[in-house]
Amino acid sequence: MTTADPPAAATAGPQAGTQAGPQAGPQAGPQAGAFADPPSRPFVPWAPAPRERPAGTLAQLWLLARNPIETWSRAHYEKPILSGLSLLGHVTVVNDPAAIRRVFIENAGNYEKDALQLRVLRAGARPGAGDGLLVAGGEAWKRARRTLAPLFTPRRVAAFAPLMQMKAQARVEAWMRRRAGGVVEIDREMGRVAYEILSATLFSDALVEERAGFEREMGRLLESIGRIDPLDVLNAPQWLPRFNRREAETSRAWFEGAVERLVGARRAQMEADPARTPDDLLTALLRASDPETGAGLTPEEVAANLFTFIAAGHETTARALTWTLHLLARAPYWQERAREEARNAPDDPAEWLDALPCVRAVLEESMRLFPPVPHMSRAATAADVLAGLDIPAGSTIVVAPWLLHRHKTLWERPSAFMPERFLPGARERIERFAYLPFGAGPRVCIGATFAMQEAIVVLVTALRAVRFAPAQRHEPRPLLRITLRPDDRVPLIVTPA
Numbered sequence: 146m147t148t149a150d151p152p153a154a155a156t157a158g159p160q161a162g163t164q165a166g167p168q169a170g171p172q173a174g175p176q177a178g179a180f181a182d183p184p185s186r187p188f189v190p191w192a193p194a195p196r197e198r199p200a201g202t203l204a205q206l207w208l209l210a211r212n213p214i215e216t217w218s219r220a221h222y223e224k225p226i227l228s229g230l231s232l233l234g235h236v237t238v239v240n241d242p243a244a245i246r247r248v249f250i251e252n253a254g255n256y257e258k259d260a261l262q263l264r265v266l267r268a269g270a271r272p273g274a275g276d277g278l279l280v281a282g283g284e285a286w287k288r289a290r291r292t293l294a295p296l297f298t299p300r301r302v303a304a305f306a307p308l309m310q311m312k313a314q315a316r317v318e319a320w321m322r323r324r325a326g327g328v329v330e331i332d333r334e335m336g337r338v339a340y341e342i343l344s345a346t347l348f349s350d351a352l353v354e355e356r357a358g359f360e361r362e363m364g365r366l367l368e369s370i371g372r373i374d375p376l377d378v379l380n381a382p383q384w385l386p387r388f389n390r391r392e393a394e395t396s397r398a399w400f401e402g403a404v405e406r407l408v409g410a411r412r413a414q415m416e417a418d419p420a421r422t423p424d425d426l427l428t429a430l431l432r433a434s435d436p437e438t439g440a441g442l443t444p445e446e447v448a449a450n451l452f453t454f455i456a457a458g459h460e461t462t463a464r465a466l467t468w469t470l471h472l473l474a475r476a477p478y479w480q481e482r483a484r485e486e487a488r489n490a491p492d493d494p495a496e497w498l499d500a501l502p503c504v505r506a507v508l509e510e511s512m513r514l515f516p517p518v519p520h521m522s523r524a525a526t527a528a529d530v531l532a533g534l535d536i537p538a539g540s541t542i543v544v545a546p547w548l549l550h551r552h553k554t555l556w557e558r559p560s561a562f563m564p565e566r567f568l569p570g571a572r573e574r575i576e577r578f579a580y581l582p583f584g585a586g587p588r589v590c591i592g593a594t595f596a597m598q599e600a601i602v603v604l605v606t607a608l609r610a611v612r613f614a615p616a617q618r619h620e621p622r623p624l625l626r627i628t629l630r631p632d633d634r635v636p637l638i639v640t641p642a
């Protein structure tokens with residue numbers, strides 16, 4: 146529970162008024178250093194209105210393919226747990242933090258990744274291609290997780306901070322040169338900076354000339370596999386043609402080629418000149434071994450995990466940054482307050498992750514409203530009881546950060562952008578299992594520290610140099626395609642700070 150539950154009338158609905166329209170630029174905010182209390186009428190970003198009643202069968206199929214976050218009804222935002230028969234069989238949507246703790250921690254062994262999720266995430270993959278960490282299961286997953294964990298320790302991640310700052314700084318300078326005072330499509334720019342950071346930390350820019358192809362194919366892949374095919378929902382035989390299959394295959398083949406070139410070149414370099422091999426995540430991946438058995442990853446596992454890090458690490462962080470800057474552009478108070486903190490940040494960017502409570506609170510509140518991964522699901526292998534409800538074996542459990550983070554009983558004014566809830570003093574009162582941008586339990590995001598550091602470094606670097614204001618009145622609308630992305634470009638006016 147964040148704070149006391151508000152009376153229903155005090156809870157701002159998705160369509161409630163906003164704090165400032167596009168015309169209110171950052172100059173409307175308070176002067177640096179003079180931060181009064183946060184605004185009493187916070188910005189309320191656009192979100193789809195909950196349906197009054199759950200969608201019928203055909204409507205469900207259509208909405209799942211179009212935008213699954215539109216399927217949620219009012220009850221999903223208000224009840225702790227809802228169960229019923231749907232197209233996916235017996236489905237339980239869980240919003241009760243204690244029940245979520247049971248699914249992810251106490252009885253985690255009973256809840257595996259479900260078949261529909263795996264079908265979607267593997268769509269277009271070649272038969273025989275290895276499984277990356279995201280989709281692996283059972284013993285193979287345990288071994289891979291043990292082997293890969295040392296790649297993402299806080300110490301290793303901190304060592305990447307200067308490189309992250311350098312890439313972010315170069316991006317900001319490019320805005321200043323190209324478009325000082327002009328309009329920047331911030332969604333594209335965040336995609337670009339996330340790629341440049343990933344490319345530098347993961348494979349030392351070995352694919353730098355392939356950025357355009359990379360972004361095109363990643364966009365295509367997510368658009369194709371992220372559209373849930375009705376035939377997959379209905380568990381139709383795999384030989385029946387899916388509308389997304391061919392595009393997914395083409396994009397996967399592009400990535401397989403890129404990964405193969407990358408791994409081949411790096412292995413050759415490691416043999417020819419081990420002393421000058423870059424100390425990046427790719428080298429670490431190739432050298433990684435299971436701490437229990439000493440065994441390394443198979444070539445298929447190396448390729449699949451490299452692809453997984455690219456796919457899971459790029460989009461999510463780029464989306465988190467895009468939504469954060471969209472919100473900051475419309476919430477001048479928080480933009481100024483975060484800028485003030487950014488200007489006074491320690492010199493060493495490795496310290497920023499833990500030293501900047503306001504920047505962090507802004508990012509966390511943004512991922513509450515627009516969780517980059519808005520939907521997680523599991524299959525119950527044996528029967529269980531969650532929040533007093535019988536869960537039959539084989540049924541699907543949905544934990545949707547989109548719903549949980551906007552749930553009426555867990556958050557005060559759930560639709561409003563109020564970073565103050567994440568500031569020290571308030572943050573500690575947030576229930577651990579009411580806020581899950583990175584998931585929880587054994588399958589919690591392995592890249593969470595990396596992503597938080599990257600996002601904070603980019604935000605600090607950008608806020609120090611420039612101000613953001615919306616370039617149009619129209620707000621981007623959230624669209625679920627595995628990640629939560631804006632339905633359109635997000636143009637922001639960028640001026641020197």
Ligand code: HEM
Binds near residue numbers: 278290461587
């Ligand atoms: C803001 C950025 C990110 C968000 C919001 C995010 C979110 C998540 C979530 C919610 C899960 C759990 C899914 C589930 O339980 O079903 C997950 C898993 C995963 N994430 Fe992230 N992620 C982010 C960045 C990254 C980065 C930067 C990497 C790697 C470079 C990464 C790699 C992975 C992997 C490999 C898994 C699977 C872990 C496992 O099953 O053992 N993610 N992520």
